[in-house]
Amino acid sequence: MQFGIFTIGDITTDPTNGTTPTEHQRIKDTVRIAKHAEQAGFDVFATGQHHNPPFVAPGNPPTLLAFLAAQTEKLILSTATTLITTMDPVRLAEDYSYLQHLADGRVDLTMGRGNTGPVYPWFGKDIRQGIPLAVENYHLLYRLWHEENIDWQGSFRTPLQDFTLTPQPLDGVAPFVWHGSIRSAEIAEQAAYYGDGFFHNNIFWNKEHIIQMVQLYRQRYEYYGHGQAHQAYVSLGGQAFMAKNSQDAVKQFRPYFDNAPVYGHGPSLEQFTRMTPLTVGSPQQVIERTLEFRDWVGDYQRQMFLMDHAGLPTDVVLEQLDLLGEEVLPVLRKEFAALKPADVPEAPSHEFLVERARRGEAPVPGGKEGSQAWQDAQERAAQAAASSADAAPSTSTKEN
Amino acid sequence: MEDTPDFGSPTATDPFTPQARHLVVVSGGLGDPSSSLMLANRMATAAADHLSAEGIVPEIHVVELRLLATEIAEATVNPSRSATLQAALDQVEQADGIVTVSPTFKASYSGLFKAFWDLVDNDALRGVPVLLGATGGTPRHSLMIDSAMRPLFSYLRSKVLSSSVFAASDDWGEVTGGQESARTTPLQHRIDAAGEDLASVVGRLPARPRRATGEAKPLEVISFDQLLRGN
Numbered sequence: 096m097q098f099g100i101f102t103i104g105d106i107t108t109d110p111t112n113g114t115t116p117t118e119h120q121r122i123k124d125t126v127r128i129a130k131h132a133e134q135a136g137f138d139v140f141a142t143g144q145h146h147n148p149p150f151v152a153p154g155n156p157p158t159l160l161a162f163l164a165a166q167t168e169k170l171i172l173s174t175a176t177t178l179i180t181t182m183d184p185v186r187l188a189e190d191y192s193y194l195q196h197l198a199d200g201r202v203d204l205t206m207g208r209g210n211t212g213p214v215y216p217w218f219g220k221d222i223r224q225g226i227p228l229a230v231e232n233y234h235l236l237y238r239l240w241h242e243e244n245i246d247w248q249g250s251f252r253t254p255l256q257d258f259t260l261t262p263q264p265l266d267g268v269a270p271f272v273w274h275g276s277i278r279s280a281e282i283a284e285q286a287a288y289y290g291d292g293f294f295h296n297n298i299f300w301n302k303e304h305i306i307q308m309v310q311l312y313r314q315r316y317e318y319y320g321h322g323q324a325h326q327a328y329v330s331l332g333g334q335a336f337m338a339k340n341s342q343d344a345v346k347q348f349r350p351y352f353d354n355a356p357v358y359g360h361g362p363s364l365e366q367f368t369r370m371t372p373l374t375v376g377s378p379q380q381v382i383e384r385t386l387e388f389r390d391w392v393g394d395y396q397r398q399m400f401l402m403d404h405a406g407l408p409t410d411v412v413l414e415q416l417d418l419l420g421e422e423v424l425p426v427l428r429k430e431f432a433a434l435k436p437a438d439v440p441e442a443p444s445h446e447f448l449v450e451r452a453r454r455g456e457a458p459v460p461g462g463k464e465g466s467q468a469w470q471d472a473q474e475r476a477a478q479a480a481a482s483s484a485d486a487a488p489s490t491s492t493k494e495n
Numbered sequence: 496m497e498d499t500p501d502f503g504s505p506t507a508t509d510p511f512t513p514q515a516r517h518l519v520v521v522s523g524g525l526g527d528p529s530s531s532l533m534l535a536n537r538m539a540t541a542a543a544d545h546l547s548a549e550g551i552v553p554e555i556h557v558v559e560l561r562l563l564a565t566e567i568a569e570a571t572v573n574p575s576r577s578a579t580l581q582a583a584l585d586q587v588e589q590a591d592g593i594v595t596v597s598p599t600f601k602a603s604y605s606g607l608f609k610a611f612w613d614l615v616d617n618d619a620l621r622g623v624p625v626l627l628g629a630t631g632g633t634p635r636h637s638l639m640i641d642s643a644m645r646p647l648f649s650y651l652r653s654k655v656l657s658s659s660v661f662a663a664s665d666d667w668g669e670v671t672g673g674q675e676s677a678r679t680t681p682l683q684h685r686i687d688a689a690g691e692d693l694a695s696v697v698g699r700l701p702a703r704p705r706r707a708t709g710e711a712k713p714l715e716v717i718s719f720d721q722l723l724r725g726n
Contacts, residue, residue: 230722280714281722288719299574301581303711311714361573370575461720472720 096431097397097442098424099139100132100416101175101332104152107406110354115406118151124409125151128402129163131413133170135420141173141205141399146181146214149356156204157194164198171444172198175296175332175399176207176275179236180228181218183252187232188239188260195265200445203271205294205330206233208282220251226281227251233274237289237460240269268452271443273330273397276308283308287315290458292328292442295392297372298401299358302391305331309392320466321458326439330397331388333372334404337418341376348375355405378422385427394435396442398427515552516697517705518542519590523560523597523608530630532559534662535596537683538628541690542594542697549698556590558583560611567610580614588619588712589705592626592697593653595644599631603643612647616712620653624700626693627659637661654696658689 104125108115116124129140142159143152153159160172172194177187195202208225209215215222231249238245239260248254264270273292276282277300286293293312297305309329316327336351338344345364352364352375367373374384385398400419403412441447451457462468520539524531536557543553560567566580576584587593597604627644631637640659648655666682706712 226722230719234723281717283714284716284719284722301575307711307714311716315716358573362569362575362577366569366577367573367575370577 096395096428096435097138097171098419098427099137099141099171099173099397099399100128100402101141101143101173101399102128102152102401102403103143103175104145104150105356105404106149106151107356107404108354109406109408110350121151125159125403126163126166127409128412128416129170130166131416133167135416136424137170137416137420139171139173139397139399140167141175143175144178144207144209146217147211155190157190160202161194161197164194164201167201169201171201171203173202173273174204175294176205176209178209178214179206179232180208180225181215181220182232184232184236184239185252185255185258185260188236189262191270192240192260192262192264195270195445196262200265200270200449202445203273203443205273205275207275208279224251226279229282230285233272233285233289237269240264265445266449268445268448270445271328271448273328278304278308280308280311283312284315287312287319287321287327289460290316290319290321292330292396294330294332294397294399296332296399297388298332298334299371301370302372306391309395313393318466319458319462319468321462322440323438325393325436328440328442329392329395330399330442331372331392331395332399332401333374333385333388334401335374335381335384335415335419335423337374337376337378337381337415337423339377341380344375344377351405351407357405359405378418381419381423382426382430385423386430389431389434394431394439396440514550514702515554516546516591516702517554517556517586517589518546518592518594518693518697519586520555520557521560521587521593521595521611522558523595523605523611524630525561525598525605525607527561529559529561530662530664530667531596531598531628532557534628534630534660534686535594537686538596538626538660538690538693539594541687542592542626542693543690545691545694546698549694551694551698556586558586560607563611564607567607567614570614571610576614584614585706585712587615589703590623591700591703592624592693593620594626594628594693596628596630597644599629599636599639602636603639604629604647609647612651615651617651620648620651622700623653623703624656624693624696625653626656626689628661628689629659630662632664634661634663634665637663656689656692656696658692660685660689 102125106116106121132140142156144156145152146154156174163172191204208229212222220228228251231251235247243259245258246256273294274282274286275294275296283293295305295308313324313327317324336344336348349364353359358367368375374381402415518539520535522532522535539555543555546553563580563583566577570576570580597608625648627640629640640661645655662682
């Protein structure tokens with residue numbers, strides 16, 4: 096089980112004293128937070144990608160992640176999320192390959208579509224094409240990371256002829272990819288198709304949504320023959336604010352909650368903690384709530400926490416990371432490990448992916464020979480062949 | 496969940512009455528008692544009576560928006576929905592027929608009424624019979640149904656019935672001594688006629704599939720081969 100933090104780099108005024116960090120301060124603090132996370136015992140740091148204020152998450156995450164790679168030892172550097180819709184897949188392939196080399200493989204990424212309508216046209220795209228963009232762009236990215244001398248033509252970028260990515264991914268193995276989506280079944284299906292991971296950022300959502308999306312992903316992962324449903328790769332979001340005593344946590348966090356751009360001025364803190372994974376209380380409460388996620392989705396591989404947001408001072412964020420690292424993570428690691436059956440894999444590391452490829456066991460997109468998906472495809476092809484033979488004499492009049 | 500109210504029949508269509516049709520009443524009335532709720536209930540009862548007469552078992556579920564006002568407001572600024580609100584939306588999204596009534600405010604429906612319908616899935620009411628009603632201080636507002644409510648439900652692609660019922664304050668009592676030209680057909684006659692129209696449309700359509708209470712809407716799987724087509 097991996098534990099990590101993820102950030103959206105929001106610049107929010109601290110409601111308790113009215114101070115607002117400068118962009119420069121927030122960016123430098125993000126680095127401090129990431130480095131501190133490693134020291135506190137976290138496995139993963141993930142940054143969002145943003146193109147509009149009040150956020151300073153990088154427009155191109157590898158710039159921040161490469162800087163962090165140079166200053167950390169073990170931390171896995173990831174994204175939450177990389178915008179697969181508005182970015183050129185060729186640039187994504189190049190930049191993340193390069194980062195993978197610099198970071199010696201300590202890189203994976205999470206694909207997301209982005210939900211801010213105005214951002215799309217800034218990059219020549221249309222939010223209404225969100226799903227088709229995510230499908231086409233990722234398919235190209237996948238091919239760029241797995242094939243050489245590509246000829247490619249699609250609807251959203253200029254064609255490629257005889258194109259080979261440089262640099263090639265480290266050790267010939269693409270970084271592991273998670274696909275993030277809250278409501279779109281198509282993205283759970285996409286993750287399953289390729290044998291990739293699925294990330295549900297459940298921080299604002301009722302658990303029914305989470306359960307349903309993860310279930311769908313797991314079923315389809317098995318359908319495509321990458322493993323059994325309970326062996327699919329799942330990552331979840333979460334958020335917490337702690338104090339030794341739960342009443343102190345509520346008291347200290349309430350002004351931040353009440354004024355936060357994302358959830359302030361809506362349901363009360365009490366309602367929100369009941370409806371969503373947000374936990375404000377003692378470390379023990381965070382432990383209990385996080386273990387509950389396992390009851391919802393089964394054994395999963397990665398738990399991410401949103402910790403630096405809503406105008407919380409950086410020093411408080413660092414204290415929170417220490418609390419999580421000292422009091423929560425050791426217990427969770429032990430509990431999750433004790434509950435996890437032996438045939439459920441850990442989150443994939445670079446070394447694991449290299450070894451898996453060496454054994455010839457890398458997932459086959461759409462399902463390897465013998466999988467249910469493969470059998471269904473054979474059957475469909477046979478039916479199509481039979482019906483086109485039947486219809487052959489009259490095809491000229493039956494076109495539709 | 497402890498705070499989920501019972502909006503009527505708790506689970507799937509009763510296996511002994513496969514002909515049951517679920518009518519959901521959505522009242523945007525803000526007062527208590529509320530003339531909008533009263534009108535809506537009467538319209539639903541009229542439709543239910545006509546369904547019963549045709550041998551179809553009617554089930555009526557009432558959603559009073561005033562009881563959900565805070566939760567509707569919260570849901571407009573936040574994706575989370577309370578169990579109570581979700582239960583109401585689930586009823587609406589599985590209805591075989593809908594009777595909905597709003598008071599007339601500033602030449603339109605109330606803000607609360609619109610805020611609720613904004614939360615309903617765009618495709619959930621496609622083809623679903625909807626009977627409209629409205630209340631207002633004077634009959635001069637009666638075109639509100641056609642100028643404001645009807646476009647909203649056309650947008651949702653529901654089967655909006657041509658008939659509708661507008662009840663002005665006067666309609667609740669018998670206006671005596673009024674000029675002959677100012678008199679309308681008595682309210683209960685119009686309610687009965689509208690209820691009959693709704694019943695005849697609902698009765699001809701098959702019952703929609705229903706989920707057990709609390710069960711989430713099933714996700715539709717689009718095969719990735721289909722999504723990838725052309726790549």
